Amino acid sequence: MKNKQKTEFGDFQTPIELARKVCSLLSQRGFRPATILEPSCGEGSFLRASVEFFPHVQNLIGVDINEDYVETARLAVTGLAPRTASINIVHGDFFHLDWTSLLESAPQPVLVIGNPPWVTNAELGSLQSSNLPDKSNYHDRRGIDAITGKGNFDISEWLLNRAIEWTDGREAVLAMLCKTSVARKALHYAWKRGQHIQSSDMYAVDASTYFGASVSACLLVVCSSASVRNFDCSVHDSIEDHRGDAAVFGLREGRLVASIPNFERWKHLEGEERYKWRSGIKHDCVKVMEFCKEKESYRNGFGELVDLEGRYLFPLLKSSDIANSPDPCPSRWMLVTQQVIGENTDQIRHLAPKTWKYLQQHADLLSERASSVYRNRPKFSVFGVGDYSFAPWKVAISGFYKNLAFRVVGPRAGKPVVLDDTCYFVACRTEDEAGFLAELLNSEIAGDFFSAYIFWDHKRPVTLDILRRLDFLRLAQELNVEEAMCKFLDRYPRKFDQPLLFSESIAGS
Incomplete structure (x- = not known):
């Protein structure tokens, strides 16, 4: 793939060792998916690792916009997957596929896993890219905020929002690598919409080591529910140290709160702006x-x-x-x-x-x-x-x-x-x-x-x-x-x- 195309599609291929760590974590948490879906599968690192850690999977689905990657992923997974598993790795545009219908017939539990593109809509616009979602002001930004930059968003944020919507009400887990800021925005969006989330966790990932990117990154794991609405997210130091004490942030009184204990103790100090900042x-x-x-x-x-x-x-x-x-x-x-x-x-x-x-x-x-x-x-x-x-x-x-x-x-x-x-x-x-x-x-x-x-x-x-x-x-x-x-x-x-x-x-x- 040419450099402009790599930028256009936010192309950070996941090393197989990182994909294995992610799948190992999910396995240790006791999750056993029947369907594994990777919406932007690239060369198939997560699909390959998933087959290794979830040998009883019934249904494997992968989609990518790059046809060369699709062929590489298909060849890699076909030799590893159980004979009884249905394998469907295809060329397609994430932004225009009907994912809800695709999941309707998929056996549960469902694992939506992957590493969506790390690129913003503004960056794609500067490249005159057509690889963009339909325009919609889904954060309801006021006009001046949208004009001056708050309307800019990561493509992975859009993808995460949609993926959490697909899993709402299903027995499903979403596990995605993304920027830490994107993970928080996606959770904030889902919480505000009242989507059924049983639990959320963020595990720090060294983006410099794995992707050569100097950005705060994480693995976001969201467990969906048919009825429960939980508004907290536990933050872990690393994928390997997932059993240690975790900080917690969440939604309180309609706002994203970084430290719930500090918020509960000092929220009475919020009030009138006596001095104008x-x-x-x-x-x-x-x-x-x-x-x-x-x-x-x-x-x-x-x-x-x-x-x-x-x-x-x-x-x-x-x-x-x-x-x-x-x-x-x-x-x-x-x-x-x-x-x-x-x-x-x-x-x-x-x-x-x-x-x-x-x-x-x-x-x-x-x-x-x-x-x-x-x-x-x-x-x-x-x-x-x-x-x-x-x-x-x-x-x-x-x-x-x-x-x-x-x-x-x-x-x-x-x-x-x-x-x-x-x-x-x-x-x-x-x-x-x-x-x-x-x-x-x-x-x-x-x-x-x-x-x-x-x-x-x-x-x-x-x-x-x-x-x-x-x-x-x-x-x-x-x-x-x-x-x-x-x-x-x-x-x-x-x-x-x-x-x-x-x-x-x-x-x-």
Whole structure:
């Protein structure tokens, strides 16, 4: 298969030793399938391993879109399967087969097993691939979220959702290798739909060793039921260590919860968003909009030394600065062309002519920014900007790093420090206020509250949605500092709480 085709079909062939470990685990759990189905069978590793560990299987079904793989799988399985078994390994398109009808006549219990494609619909779209499911907004994303990236999904997620639907109400087990994030999304989708699931387990898999992929991956095992609805999933360190203690996540009160014990203990802290959490400024053009200062000049990402007025330049902190230092000190500057979203940028021509000339020199790059948030906006616009961006003090956290470290950020060089869109923050008036809030947020109780919702293997584990759940006043009451909290809240400027034109998930929640 050519490289473009391999990418198009998310082609990660499963090593036979891993397939055997998966089947060994299922056998040790006492499962004895009559039908084994591999919807995207490739060269047939799972079908071969299944025959070895389940010698009494009656029905073997494999489907793949690659005809060469189908022939390889058919030859490999035919010599291993029991003579009485029905073998049906065929060329076909997963997205357009009637799987429900196919399973109607299959003897139970059913094992749906495999390693579905590890590729997103956006990646396939960039390849102009026709290997896509029918378009449907099955997560019911709001328009702006769908436009700005939340509508993107892994093809394996779509496949898992459908496979869990097929097994609903049957005596069946689903065992699939996939990204950990995909497994959680599939379970969340099934739980919200009220599908009959008796138990769910995730077993960590070293994707780097088996597939050369640096991504968090797992084996997802879902046992279906005719009547039971269970909303928990046990998480195991590895396939080999499946009998050890397991962490548990699940669905609680309609939401996915990372730590059920922490959720149950601290859910009373959820309430009103007393301080408005914000994303940093989004510009999508680092080489043009960010600088290192050199004496009285600035060097941009192209290595160009440029002379700019100071009016639109602000000291900048990024995720790495916030995460790695208890007292972050800016080493870069950001060109911020607007004070509020949608502000007319033509005034820069008169107020800062050197800055305007610089922007004009790089106008092509700025106009080519792909995000829809810049469409029909003034020239050289930024996003996620408002009075709060220029607050003298802030309490900030990195969205990308795997720690809960809230930092106090104060002014530098006589200017407020701005943050990029990989960070989140609350705006404060004074150093005392920022220090007080940081102490609250860095408390053990706040950490336990946030940890109830954070999945640390996510690319961006800390999100606005999670931060906004914590009620500062309820936390202050828990820590016996309610009086001080109320004094700060009474003085909280409404301009820091101004409404948004769009959901700030655009900036990266």
